[in-house]
Amino acid sequence: MKDRIDFRQVGTLLRKQLQERASAYKKGNFDVFGFLLRWFLVAVFLAVFIVFFGRFTDIYLSVKTAGVLQERTRLYELLSIVYTLILLFLVIGGISQINRRLFDADDIKLLMGMPVGARTIFVAKLISIYFGQLLVSAACVLSVNVTVAIHVPQDWIFYLMTAVFCFLLPLVSLAISALVAMPYHAVKQFLKNRFVLYFILITLLTGALFYVYSVVLGAVRDMLLGDSLRYFFNEQVMSFLQTVTKYLYPGVWIADFLLGQNLLVAGLGLLGVLVVCLVIALVVIRSLMRWVMQSRIAGDVNFIRRKSEIRQQKHPFLALMKKDFLLIFRTPSYTFSYFSVAVVMPLMVYFCMTIGSSIVTKLVGMNCNVEIAILLTFLFGALTNVFCATNISREGEMFLSEKAYPIDYKAVFFSKVLLCLFVTAVSQLISAVLLAATGYIVWWAALFIFLGGVLCSFAQICFATRYDFNHAKFSTEEDGEIKESGNTVSAVIVLGMAVSFLVGGSVLLLRLVFALRPVVGLDYLTYLIVGVVSMCAAGLAYYYLIRKLGKKYHEFSGGGQM
């Protein structure tokens, strides 16, 4: 029988996907914290983007080449570059969506056994991905175009095209992502069971991305502190940008459309890209999907490891720690969100320190490095420790099985706490050493910050572990992997950031407030606040962790489901 697309079934499948999404908003499942936090972060991001992009637009449009002000040419270049970046952003999102919803989705295996055609499943999935991308595209396009229009008045074509591109851009990006999704999936499959290689690569990539981010942040700092950015766009740079812009397809065509120029060429170009990418993507993804389905039905990659023998006896506590380590290290998403972030954390602290220190020194005219170091170490430490919010849930049903082992419940919990504390302590030690070695803070201050950071991390880990235990939700995924964060993660993020800002922010504020009126012993006040708050937090969190823990552990009979 020929595999035809049944649009009634497409509708049914879309309904199923919507039901799945809607279930996340049902009472009991709805993560209010996470929801509010997500939208708050999106709003903050958009606000920051609009403000900085507006400022950048002003500066860029006023750049003269050969002594002539060419606002329209600058605008064309700006739009070409920005739309290329937006497309890149959408393509990255699209690749992840295609992999998540097409190749890694658990329901496909089930659907394959039902009288639903592969093409039907394929179309339904693509439509749902398109709708997912639509909102992101609208947010990007509107933010950019509204900002541009506020700075340079535009005609009706610009606004018409804005609306058109809200709908069209996800289609273009989806077509391109579909093409890139294939090599991405192949690389992912290759790295699947090569854990060490994956860890090294993902850590390098995270580090590199953060480096780029810090460079951008540094440029922003320069922009904030003066007009140095204006001089950055000299003749040489502008000539380079003009050359590069010529080849930024399809960003150039989008800019043409928005500015109402070269409509025929731009229209044909965009249509061509769309059709070619879509056709190639449809053909290749379909065949790839079949391969993926077959490999998924056949089971996991049978990766033969070197022959090993039973190892020497270890203390049960150490065995539990090793078990937790392997679970994290051998789950790619966990490795990234914990180990890689922990490794990169010292770099993040260092980069932010260079930027923060220079900003504060220039604005206030005094050295607040210790306070900034405290804020940054605590803040990044808190963000790294968010992973501990799944200490119990990520074990799934095995956590229940562990109850049958002849092991004290304290060993079960403290093996997790100790592993996390070890990881974060190493990360914070490197941060402190790095800051001291580069001369931002003195050695004894570094030691103090390290100890305070470890205490705060201990508090956060204890809190996260107990909170997760009280609200454990086991994954229903085949491999037990948690793919969506819940209330626990949101609560731990909020608490971690609150404590970090409370401690780091208050000492920084005190330093700034007393900048003009030197107070005797102010230096000690910083250490006193950090010491007292860290110790209190650690004590309270430890008490929260162990309070009626034995009784609760005995009564535990399984978590809810994600």
Added chain:
Amino acid sequence: MNLELLALVGWQIPVLAVLVAVIVLIVAFQGYLLFLLFKKPKKKAEKSDETPRELAVCCVAASSAEEPVEEPVEEPAPVEEPVEEPAPVEEPAPVEAPAPVEEPVEEPAPAEEPVEEPAPVEAPANETAEEILEEYGLESVEEITPEIAEEIMAVPTHHDEEAREVVCVEGLYKKYSKKADYAVADVNFRCYEGEIVGLLGHNGAGKSTTLKCLEGMLPFEKGNISIYGHDVIKEPIEAKANMGFVTDNHATFVKMTGMQYLSFMADVYKVPNEVRKERVEQLEEIFQLGDAINNLISSYSHGMRQKVCMMGSLMHMPKLWVLDEPMTGLDPRTMHAVQQFMREYANKGNCIIFSSHALITVARMCDRVVLLRTGHQLDDLNIKRLMTVDPNFDFEEYFLKHERQD
């Protein structure tokens, strides 16, 4: 300049309004789609004209939707709560008192007057088939009716004087939530060294729940469970140290290799270095995982996971081996090897408790069978005695008849 600015702002406001309208339109469009898609199936369900293909897809939708599951899968069918809440067992019921409970729901508190009940007589040691037949006035095995079979099995099992009590479950009551009915109500049984005891019952009878309570995985409302005299609540570590268990879902740490899992289990049960290698070789001979033992468990098939779970549970050679549906997913060769191993293991003085739906396997392997129905214990049958008389007795027919009568 100000006028220009005003003109600019004036021009931008309607444009901004249009853009906001576009966003609202997109959101409304998605909302409408959501509404339509949710609305449609209701109408269809009322009309009942959904095609089988669509129904199939809807089934997937329903199963995939993240509905909060309040109770575990093993939750049995609702059990009628005892009219009079039975008091916790004060004095344990006699071990060899398998008096069948016809109406467990209305049964008064157990062992209220144990003194007046006549002490059940154990079956003599090493009884022969002829002796048993003679006792019931039968000439051949063909004369054994289900009623006589029940009488034969009702005689308590003989235990050697040296055989120690391994497990003691007294008046076990368990419910999964306060509002729910008892998943297990008034279950009592004891197991001794050298015995294989089967837990038998339909789906949701409470087999897995009983075993999970015994393993210390689930808390229970009333009753006592002890392993070698150690209470699983008060002395959990001592009680669990003597036990190895295999759960029904074959849950393992899938990110470990088979060998790493065995090492982990050996560490947890403090297996000394000297015996580790030998144990692995011994278990490998039975379960035949081959080179796959060096692979990640996530790459294992269902049966292979079952094997590695069993191997892990035997690393410390426990005195009590508890298995929940152990034969599920095993290939015939391994199944045979496991059955043989279980018998040999019990003969060495260890105790095995397992639940199963495979009646023939249970009949062939067990010394005793504890029969459960909707959370209540119906019988404690000396099946070994019956099998001594008639190894070909159709236990499946007997069980199904028993079920129908109930």
